[in-house]
Amino acid sequence: MRYDNYKSSGIDWIGNVPNHWSIKRVKDILNVFVPQRDKPVLGDIGFPWVTMEYLKGTVLDLENYKFYVSDFEVTDKKIRLVPPNSILASCVGEFSITAINTEPVVINQQIQAFTRFKKLNLFYFNYTIQSTLYNNYFNSIASETTLKYLNKDKFLLTSV
Numbered sequence: 001m002r003y004d005n006y007k008s009s010g011i012d013w014i015g016n017v018p019n020h021w022s023i024k025r026v027k028d029i030l031n032v033f034v035p036q037r038d039k040p041v042l043g044d045i046g047f048p049w050v051t052m053e054y055l056k057g058t059v060l061d062l063e064n065y066k067f068y069v070s071d072f073e074v075t076d077k078k079i080r081l082v083p084p085n086s087i088l089a090s091c092v093g094e095f096s097i098t099a100i101n102t103e104p105v106v107i108n109q110q111i112q113a114f115t116r117f118k119k120l121n122l123f124y125f126n127y128t129i130q131s132t133l134y135n136n137y138f139n140s141i142a143s144e145t146t147l148k149y150l151n152k153d154k155f156l157l158t159s160v
Contacts, residue, residue: 003018003019003020004019005018005019006018006019007019009023009159010023011023011159013133013136013137014133014159023159023160024159024160025156025157025158025159026114026155026156026157026158026159026160027156027157029117029118029119029120029160030114030115030116030117030118030120030125031114031115031116032112032113032114032115032152032155032156033080033082033086033107033112033113033114033115034112034152035080035106035107035108035109035111035112036077036079036080037109038077039108040069040073040074040077040079040106041069041070041073042067042068042069043067043068043069043070043073044067044068045068045070046068046069046070046071046073046074047068047069047070047071047074047081047104047105047106048060048062048065048067048068048069048103048105048106049065049067049068049069049105049106049108050082050088050101050105050106050107050108050111051108051110051111052090052092052097052108052110052111054099055088055089055090055097055098055099055111056099057099058099058100058123058126059099059100059101059102060088060099060100060101060102060105062101062102062103062105069106074106079106081104081105081106082101082104082105082106082107082113082115083104083115084101084102084103084104085100085101085102085117085122086100086101086113086114086115087099087100087113087114087122087125087126087129088100088101088105088107088111088112088113089111089112089113089114089129090110090111091110091111091112091149091150091151091155092109092110092147092148092149092150093110093147093148094135095129095134095135095138095139095142095148095150096129096130096131096132096134096135096138097130098126098129098130099126100122100123100126101113112150112152112155114129120160125160128160134158137158138150138155141154141157142154
């Protein structure tokens with residue numbers, strides 16, 4: 001869609017945006033959820049254990065899950081659950097891999113979740129993270145040893 005008037009976003013890689021748009025830092029409109037470092041004991045009942053292989057499509061498909069984290073494990077180890085309607089996104093290797101969860105889940109260390117959306121459409125933001133523009137930006141700011149890694153602090157500096 002074309003608009004009549006544009007202004008500078010103030011961010012080189014984004015360029016101009018429609019006049020009526022506002023530019024916000026990610027940390028001003030949502031939270032970044034980082035999982036615990038220790039892998040929980042996995043079983044066949046409880047909350048889905050989400051790994052990179054399940055981040056396919058727009059919405060997380062929980063139909064054929066293999067591994068779960070039990071209620072006891074969540075309580076005993078104080079494992080935080082990712083609330084429903086969060087965006088789960090890769091923070092290791094390729095950064096444009098995402099999916100939206102529809103129920104509470106537990107994520108592994110290769111995934112971060114974006115929660116608490118304020119005045120931002122969940123599906124729009126998911127699409128934005130998947131875009132080539134953002135993937136290129138994340139690649140440019142990610143730390144790299146063997147694999148590039150996009151940490152929480154660098155993601156929060158991103159503007160949308």
